[in-house]
Amino acid sequence: MQRREFTLLGAASAAGLLPFGARAQDLPARKTLTIVVGFAAGGAADTAARIIGKKLAENTGFTVVIDNKAGAGGNIAHQYTATGPADGSVLLFGSVGPLAIAPHLMKLPYDPVKDLAPVTMGVNFPNVLVVHAGLKIKTFAEFIDYARKNPGKLDYASTGAGSASHLAGELLNDMAKIDTLHVPYKGGAPALQDLLGGRVAAYYSTLSTAQPHIESGKLIPLASTGPKRIPQLPNIPTIAESGFPGYSATNWYAFVASAKVPRPVLERWNQELVKVLKSPEVVAELNQHGMPPQPGTRDELGAEIARESATWGRVIRERKITVE
Known part of the structure; x- marks a missing residue:
């Protein structure tokens, strides 16, 4: 497990750096956000999460911690988020495998649809x-x-x-x-x-x-x-x-959270993340790595996950794909 923090100088007074309209009830009071990544440091998901996390810290004044919980194709990180803190202090940079493919291949200890809530698509790119x-x-x-x-x-x-x-x-x-x-x-x-x-x-x-x-x-x-x-x-x-x-057949990484997180908190993180994903410097840096950002609404992400799940579920059934 690897962790890295992004923060601003003077974090003790970070409340004054929050965008206009921020309220205690729609962002975690501790001013700390953990972004969980289901893969080891250095890969595509980790790289994108760190680029996004750094800018998110600059915009909000939050301390943003990148927490790499690698293993089981990303499923360990997804289970952790589904059953973890529900105050909005933890977001998952989820991936297509655990969110749309794994449910058709194996019995999971969590339900990606019922136990995780969409926040926004992050990046979507081809192999x-x-x-x-x-x-x-x-x-x-x-x-x-x-x-x-x-x-x-x-x-x-x-x-x-x-x-x-x-x-x-x-x-x-x-x-x-x-x-x-x-x-x-x-x-x-x-x-x-x-x-x-x-x-x-x-x-x-x-x-x-x-x-x-x-x-x-x-x-x-x-x-x-x-x-x-x-x-x-x-x-x-x-x-x-x-x-x-x-x-x-694209690779994508999206922000999701525990389904128990209150809706106003989810909406607020959507707003902050979309702002980051549209910022010119983040767009340029992600594009340089071949990972164009695709920010959107929570409903759009939910629909995309459903479409991908239907596509890969059909392929898995028709190809009779199993995992040992």
Whole structure:
């Protein structure tokens, strides 16, 4: 578990720094906010949470603590938040896996819909399908052709069973009628290590993870998994425009809280977070990491989680995906 705090000088008088209209009843009186992240420091979720948390501290005068509760694909952090403090002093930077995928794969000790309340979407971004340079596959079309001619022989890494990178591959298997082999890892670091070592052929990676190795020529980007091309890779097509219209498998991280937190507190944190996510410096920094912000209302996030849950639930049932 790793924690880091962001605060302002003179935090003892932080009440005077709160935006106009703040009231004790709609923000925690202790002036401390913990943002729980379900993954280790250094990954995409942690990076985005720290960028957002720093600006949130500047805007509100709160001490913002980033608390990394890694493990079980993010489910440990989600369970902690669902059953933890309900005064609004804890927010979770939740992810697509535990919120929309895991409920269809396993019995959870919490209900993402009943026990967690939406606050706002944070960032929403595509993965990029990369292959080891030694594979001699240069384009997405060549990848599909090779997979069709060699069923079951082309493997791809993921950050774990039920993760976004796992389901991205299963969705392509379903739509392209191919049989690529899923190889789960306990996180992005070991997956990337084996990809770079040539022990696995492909990986649906975050851009921030893959980019240095794309630039060095060790990895070849073939396609992105979102509805639009990645600005940093303008010449790399999307899977949707490469013969599979409708394909979309994005990574997203959203702010949620215990469902027991009073509605006025949830609404207030929505306002503060949307303000942060729209600030030019935060937008620029998140975009630099390939994670564009997508702030919105609480209802919009709730609807997005429901849509994603329906999509991945169907894929899991039709592909008969299970976790061991």
